[in-house]
Amino acid sequence: MNWDYLLSLFMGGLTRGSIYALIALGYTMVYGIITLINFAHGEIYMIGAFTALIAIGVLTLAGWNGTAILLIAAVAAVVYAAAYGWTLERIAYRPLRHAPRLSALISAIGMSLFLQNYVRMAQTANFLPFPNLIPEFAFLKPVAHIVRSSELVIYAVTALVMLLLTLLVRFTRMGKAMRATAQDRDMAMLSGVDVDRVISLTFVIGSAIAATGGVLIASHIGQINFYIGFLAGIKAFVAAVLGGIGSLPGAVLGGLVLGWTESFFTGYVSSDYEDVFAFLFLVGILIFRPSGLLGRKQMEKV
């Protein structure tokens, strides 16, 4: 057995899984609060990557270089994507808050198509190279065939984001308001929670996290186009459902499980059927465990 190969598949799976998890968090947070699958969420991730690319270009022209650019670009991407998330909720979902759920879902799909094509028209339909500005760590040289520096950064940032999000949701006033809103929106209002603000904030946080994922994976893979959000979004959605939609730890677990299964499947079976596999997985979950790994059984509201 080739242990190095196995280990590299494990690390590659962890990389994919981390990115899926970062995007899945946004899906699951929004679903938890307004029971909407925000299908435009993958596009927010793509817009994050594009914003970073543009920022990097501008800063490079201005004569900057190195990791500093990446940090500034990442901040720009996060802020810009968060603004997109906020606006998206305002114009596409809030007016439909009291409409049947299907209307909001259709609006979400419409926004997804709109944002893809908007970026295609405003930028380009071609793949664009994305510079890898993550520094090469010397201590990783001996194991470079197993794990790359950019992957290590992905693990670290993902872990940090999850830690911060957990602290926010569990211990802050706003976090408590978010949990209360997810559990009983009317009662949260009766407790004095400004639910509109909570919903806006949920979109802002979810979008910021997705953009972080977008910048990281674009640096790692080295190219982007307007379509990357679609597949990543769908897969993250699979991850969120796998973990149990509405559950934050579930989104992370679902992302990692999907990342690893994909990685091992492509490594040992066939790389041609990589994407098919994710969707077979989705069908499997929906048949055998529709509430997901950590999801609660859907209870009838009394």
Place this chain on the structure above:
Amino acid sequence: MLRIDDIHSFYGNIEALQGVSLEVAEGEVVTLIGANGAGKSTTLMSVCGLVPPRHGAIYFQGEPIHGLAPHRIVAQGIVQVPEGRRIFPQLTVLENLEMGAFLRQDKAAIKTDLDDLLSLFPILAQRRRQPGGTLSGGEQQMLAIARALMGRPRLLLLDEPSLGLAPLVVRRIFDTIRQINQEKRTTILLVEQNANLALQVAHRGYVLENGRITLAAGAAELIADERVRQAYLGI
């Protein structure tokens, strides 16, 4: 303190309130009795802004509050214990209580109120780390009332506090309601299907039928009223 002036509220196209007017003075316990579907809960939801009235006006301390967002109405000191308790099931008992004080900034006073309420309801102190959803019905009702009191309400709206509870627990809840009114001087508007019980704690009462107030009088008069006795007291 609270003046509801000819409000009309709708659920979709159904006019649940067809011109309700009532008043609650400071320090009073006023009860709103009526059959299922008469519009009692809708009246409370209209006051809280969750079902804003389409016509008419609601004044609190002389200021209009109809049309304000629910969280702004709560900020004025109007707190509701809704029907069915509506405990946040996955928040702990302690977190549920903290949610009651969501709009308050005075940390030290919140802590004192919390300690007071936990000694008033020792069962909640025992279960403080448990998720609210695991409590029994009576415990949840106590938690719901305690959560509302955490907001230091000036006007407390209680919707069917006796619903689905054992008689002994109901008595305990109503003793607490009387105690809140007498000791904390909290004004209370009480909606109750059990008119007998409600009229025992209330000073005054209104009878609501099909979205309209049909009778308004002191509690003693209502208990003695032949129509009320037949329709709501089962005597």
